[in-house]
Amino acid sequence: MMKCKFAIATAVLSLGFLPVVSQAQSYPDRPITVIVPFTPGASTDNLTRAAAKGLQDILGQPVIVRNQPGAGTSIATNAALRADADGYTILMQSSGFMTSLYGMKNPGYKMSDFNAIGALGYTPFIMLAQNEDYAKSLETFVDYLKSNTGKLNVATLGEGGVHVLLSNAFQKEAGFKWTNIPYKGGAPAMNALLAGDVVSYSATVSFATSQKGQDRITPLAVTSKTRSEFFPDIPTFAEKGYPGVYALADYGLIVRSDTPDDIQKKLRDAMAKVMNSKEMKEVLRNLGMEPFDGDATAYEKQINEFAEFYAREAKALNMPVN
Structure with missing residues (x-):
């Protein structure tokens, strides 16, 4: 009887020393x-x-x-x-x-x-504007926005997305007001910019690269901390004194x-x-x-x-x- 108890105890104890198999060793198996x-x-x-x-x-x-x-x-x-x-x-x-x-x-x-x-x-966002004298640089564009505060429109995608937040941050830091006009996608927002219905649209750089041949549009600044490799000559908002206009x-x-x-x-x-x-x-x-x-x-x-x-x-x- 004692031998039997000893054998059972030994068997149970030995289970505690079995190697533990990590779940990751068998993952993935489907x-x-x-x-x-x-x-x-x-x-x-x-x-x-x-x-x-x-x-x-x-x-x-x-x-x-x-x-x-x-x-x-x-x-x-x-x-x-x-x-x-x-x-x-x-x-x-x-x-x-x-x-x-x-x-x-x-x-x-x-x-x-x-x-x-x-x-x-x-991909960062890049602020685009019509290729007009007032948009030769971000500085001249801000001057134009300030002199027309409350009178101009900007394209956003939807009513509560990152475009609205970027627009809000830019208004606060640059000291002007404009009206957010929501669009259902990048293409209609770009068409609105080309038609003059809005003065600006911040597209993703990946989208903007497809518009590089469009001479009626000019890029002004990117929302990343460093310049985009696809638009190396375009400054960041932070470079121009607006560090809060940042999003990717x-x-x-x-x-x-x-x-x-x-x-x-x-x-x-x-x-x-x-x-x-x-x-x-x-x-x-x-x-x-x-x-x-x-x-x-x-x-x-x-x-x-x-x-x-x-x-x-x-x-x-x-x-x-x-």
Whole structure:
């Protein structure tokens, strides 16, 4: 009887010394889904699909892209939040991830619900104006705006997005007033600028590169901290004394924050390899985007900085801040 008890005790005790298998060792053992909050064929969709192909090659499992556009990216975000926190559902995030936090009363998620696994790239905004004498430089344009304060219109995309926040920040720092006119997309906003319905529109640099041959439009300043490689002769707003006019349309991949740490690390390591590849750098250049200089931790810090800016400006506009 004692021998039997000893044998059982030994067997139970030995179980405690079995090697612990990390979840990441077997991950992934089935396909991974990347949810994209934009329609198929958009530049952001093409960028994500290129990254998904790279992740698939490294991780050895299919990485499937699923498009779920709508409601300022919140439909896709909430779909990712409802999925299991196991690393098999990844969300492609953009500035819309943050703008929905203040543009919607109940977006259904918080910043703390997700962690970054890596940046895909970014594009700053660039202020465009008609090629007139008053817009030969940002200085002359500001003089014109001040002398016509309250009389002019500027194009924005929607009524609560980053364009409105940039417009608000520029008005405050430069000391003038104009009226935000919402448009449903970059093309109609550009047409309004060409028609003279508005005096300015801040397009993404990736969009503006397609307009470089348009001699009726002139670029004035970019909203990044450093000059854009696609418009190296155009100054930043900060260079001209307006440091608060700062925003990027950034894109990256995130997962639920309660995803196991070892799986998050595996995804971050894989993303770093993908984004350092020549293929992805070429994809970014072809799309008019720039690579993010930093790891997932630095990218997460940048996201939080943007969120603080958006929340501050949204509060000034009396928009809901969650």
